């Protein structure tokens with residue numbers, strides 16, 4: 087292993103010399119962010135390589151308006167909120183699900199199937215499943231929507247917060263941060279959508295896209311491959327996560343998504359409204375859409391806490407540049423979602439990096 | 445359906461009357477035969493061979509009650525023995541308090557009591573006093589157990605944070621994360637759960653041997669809740685010294701690693717129930733390691749790091765396998781599994 091690391095490091099050093107400038111590489115996925123910190127990868131890279139944590143943590147990219155809707159629904163006596171663990175600590179405009187938990191019925195789920203089971207077990211309540219995540223969790227949501235439709239399970243619905251990775255990468259480059267030189271593309275998402283999905287980023291924006299797994303070796307070699315391309319003035323699509331990712335991806339999962347959802351415009355934290363970047367239930371399943379069921383209209387909400395997660399997600403600042411980092415905002419009392427989620431950039435910086443002293 | 449009253453615990457089993465008496469005489473006493481307990485006095489009288497005692501208590505709540513490698517009963521005995529053991533004491537006697545939820549099957553209770561008796565026997569500690577209460581259905585998670593333990597201090601041994609000095613070595617008695625990942629996987633019904641096994645074990649025989657045969661042990665702690673990360677952070681915080689560890693030297697069972705990766709957990713934060721961390725003076729580190737490795741509970745013991753001076757903020761720093769560095773933070777509260 088050490089030999090391979092050494093080789094990769096040499097490649098990176100050489101590339102940095104050739105380019106003679108800072109290289110900005112964004113890791114899109116939160117699991118990569120955590121793996122990079124846990125393995126201390128940043129401390130082994132040449133100074134000229136700067137890693138940016140991208141919009142790849144499902145909790146972090148969820149905008150304030152969505153969280154507020156969840157909190158409103160939690161206030162209703164006739165609802166049970168079923169959610170993935172990390173979501174319960176995200177602060178909305180007024181408290182979080184965790185602080186509301188004693189008054190509201192909020193249950194932490196490990197899977198969408200558990201949420202549907204909860205509806206079966208509680209026929210007199212409506213279970214609202216807080217369906218967040220990228221193409222990785224959307225198929226699981228699709229499965230339960232189909233099941234609920236077949237069983238005519240009318241006391242079940244979802245609040246879809248599902249998002250698509252590629253439109254976000256496009257928006258990022260086009261509108262927010264053109265300093266990003268290349269992407270380390272997400273492993274889990276690529277298993278579903280296939281590495282071919284990143285072709286448009288390479289073609290339309292000439293940025294290298296390399297898909298890597300989560301082993302430290304994969305990440306280091308992925309970064310080295312990016313450096314090689316940049317130093318040779320190239321932008322190519324490459325997957326080194328050959329054990330799990332194919333060009334076309336998991337077509338069964340893709341079909342499941344396509345059967346239940348259609349792309350719709352939607353809001354992201356930090357990135358704003360992005361065309362066709364979220365997944366909305368198709369008309370034939372619209373009775374399972376919590377927005378329709380409870381007649382809710384999404385309204386954009388200004389974040390007034392001073393949290394700079396939006397800029398963190400776009401790679402515009404590092405977490406310690408946020409004035410609240412490590413003082414008002416710590417994992418025990420998070421101000422923004424990036425400090426809540428175990429995959430959030432702020433939490434990773436705080437937990438594994440040298441923290442700004444209180 | 446008419447239920448046989450002896451199938452399950454009834455509230456009346458904690459009422460102090462006939463049923464309570466039956467519960468104690470029929471189910472509990474026969475399993476823990478010893479002179480201190482037999483006459484059911486209000487308090488046990490013990491004759492001890494030292495007047496420096498170690499005294500500890502801990503309550504046990506675990507779901508599921510039975511897991512691969514142990515159960516709540518074994519845990520309640522071993523956990524309290526371990527608290528005494530790492531304090532440098534020889535465990536002598538335990539108390540046993542049961543808080544039982546109405547409706548618990550007697551068969552389950554008996555399995556737990558058997559396991560308690562076996563663990564106590566194996567480790568030569570007596571259950572000398574106890575109590576049982578019952579609570580209404582829904583007021584407990586089947587059964588809660590509290591044990592308090594008394595031990596006599598091993599002669600000439602004083603352990604404490606204040607003994608730790610820069611240059612001291614850190615020894616870990618075996619693999620980490622086994623208990624926590626076993627319980628979590630079983631609770632979440634994860635596919636490789638059968639390959640995981642809790643490390644639940646009483647460490648007194650190993651710590652006793654270590655303290656008898658070497659003089660360099662300065663501090664010991666069993667990294668239970670919060671895992672190795674919590675224990676090392678506590679050492680750093682109390683001593684205001686930096687703790688340096690090396691990831692490559694920390695033994696982790698590959699299945700535990702895979703399960704933790706899958707759920708997004710850091711194994712350093714996962715609970716252990718049969719391991720200890722010892723801080724030892726540098727000149728006796730090799731001896732300590734050999735003693736551990738020759739004991740069945742310490743076969744995979746490893747030297748994982750050292751204590752160093754710092755002018756900066758004292759921290760736990762880890763050299764990673766790939767040659768990087770990172771900080772190991774005090775875990776905060778519960779770990780939540782990641783979303784995708």
Ligand code: SF4
Pocket residue numbers: 392393394395396398405408409410411412415416420421422423424425426432
């Ligand atoms: S440190 Fe806290 S407040 Fe600042 S950007 Fe991160 S999550 Fe938001």
